[in-house]
Amino acid sequence: MAKSYEEIAKEVIEAIGGKENISSFAHCATRLRIMVVDKDKIDKDKVDNIEKVKGTMFNSGQFQIIFGTGTVNKVYEAVQGLGGVSESSVSDMKKEAAKQGNVIQRISRTFGDIFVPIIPVLVATGLLMGLRNVITNPDFLKLFGATPKGINENFLLYTRILTDTAFVILPVLVAWSSFKVFGGSPVLGIVLGAMLISGELPNAYVVAAGGAKPLTFFGFLPVVGYQGSVLPALFVGLIGAKLEQRLRKIVPDVLDLLVTPFLVFVVMSVLGLFVIGPVFHSVETIILGVTRWILGLPFGIAGIVIGGVHQIIVVTGVHHIFNFLESQLLNTPDPITGEKLNAFNPLITAAMSGQLGATLAVGLKTKDLKLKALAFPSALSAALGITEPAIYGVNLVKGKGKPFVMGLIGGAIGGFFASVFKLKATGMAVTIVPGMLLFLNSLPLYILMVAISIGAGFALTYTMVKLDK
Structure with missing residues (x-):
């Protein structure tokens, strides 16, 4: 029988040393972030074994417990409801952790704090851009015996209002x-x-x-x-x-x-x-x-580099700065083509897909039932664009970290494919399965790129990594 969120909250507090060991807590989109008084009092293994926990890590002076989207909000509310724990906003916690990490980590953390509240708007706008591109595509309209010239001007004006306002x-x-x-x-x-x-x-x-x-x-x-x-x-x-x-x-x-x-x-x-x-x-x-x-480098070099190292950057915690780059790519017409598209998104999608493949391989290859139970939900989370559970719960900590390396190689291979075929997204901030809506004009190539990345990460991990017993 599944445990209630109140029970999970109590187990979390107990495993990290009790209420007296919590300085403050907050949450972001996927993680419960806790500032602790004494990190030596944390029983990390016990936390990892709590139901719905998909991984844990220390980052920027915080003990972060990965629950995933939706779940983290409910656990956070349950911790609030227990009382006796100092609640904090993310901005307040940021101040507490201001002296933690190097300069690049601090800058990235700041970008993350600023962009996280904005991202849902940009995601929705990107999806709307993708849909507009499809319904105005001559080949798509041809299926219904129509042409772009036949689309009502007021309707086109309405779609521009939907897609342009957020970026303006x-x-x-x-x-x-x-x-x-x-x-x-x-x-x-x-x-x-x-x-x-x-x-x-x-x-x-x-x-x-x-x-x-x-x-x-x-x-x-x-x-x-x-x-x-x-x-x-x-x-x-x-x-x-x-x-x-x-x-x-x-x-x-x-x-x-x-x-x-x-x-x-x-x-x-x-x-x-x-x-x-x-x-x-x-x-x-x-x-x-x-x-x-960089994105225009020939021979797929950009894809190899970005697809191969992006998830390393995620581990260092400085990946939020890429939100700025993606928003600018979508905001500024290309000087040659005049298009406003995001060539960065498919490369990081390839990087995430490589980790997804590696996690699936671990789940299928291991005989450890507990690891199987952790790997498959983590792979599902990765398929929805959240790779932290796969990285911290499986790929970095199992097989001496080799699944993570194989996933990086898979990402580089998929990134190479994306660069060679010049894949570009109409939006930002969503990848893999949800990301399909950003590639409706090039969906077969996008799906093939994701399949190549997953397949490479899976095959390399399954054949070359010996899992710990």
Whole structure:
């Protein structure tokens, strides 16, 4: 009989040393994140054996228990319900763990904290883009005796509203989330983000297409809207939140409501439009250019490299920075083709599929019933785009870590295929099975790429890895 979430919560607390050993706890999309007083009191094996636990790890000063999407929310609520444990928001926990990890890990963690609340919107938009591409595809319409010219203009306008809005207002979303992460008032972030894309400024997309010219300030400084940009909004959020915190310490309480937001708006609008915006938009352009160059390397090199190392980057915990790269690929027309597509997504899909294949091989080959019971649900989780249970629960810890290495090779092989055939997604943040909706115009090639990655990871693991008894 399955245990209740209250029972699971009690077992978790007991296995990590009791309530007195918990400094604070929070959760993200898949993991219960716990700051502990003494990590030596944690019985990791006991935690790993708790029902519904798919793996555990220490990262960024936190003991993280992987439950998977949906389940983690229910376990978190059950822990809350037990009482006597210090609850924390992810942003508060981030502050507690601020001194943990190296600089790259801290930067990645910050990107993750900012982007995680935004990703559902970008996922939905990406799926809608995929569906729009299908219903406007001449070959698809031909099956019904129709052509693109026969589609109602108002319907096309409606689809553009559905698919373009989230990316146009991306600076608003990023500034809002940045203010929240860095301890400011999110509503100030919303307004400052909106200032960056004000209708009074020339639209960045129109300027890029040659349909408008930038405004010139001070006789030399070109200024446009920052539609679709990430870095300007992120740094407006960072600096604006810190400015707000400083002002609230020095402005008298009786004047705080009027003076603080007024000064934040004035200072940050000037910095955002005339300093932060131009500087970091240029940085963003350079990063995007380098990314496109790497993705455009011949002979499938990009696929081999990214498909082969992406899951290593996941293990280091700095993979959240790729959210920025993917959003920029989808936001900026390719200088040669003019398309707004994501060539990074199929490569990381290949990397994840390689780990999926390795996990399936472990599950089929092992005689350990407990490992079988762990491997197959972890493989299912990987098929839905979440590889942490497969990595931390199976591939890294079994067979002396060789299944993980075989999975990396499988990812490199699949990535090579994706690069050679120039696979590109219409969205971001979903992979493998859900990711099919991002490749509706090239679905057979996508499925073949996933099958190659899974097959290679499976075959290498099954034939070359001797599992521990």
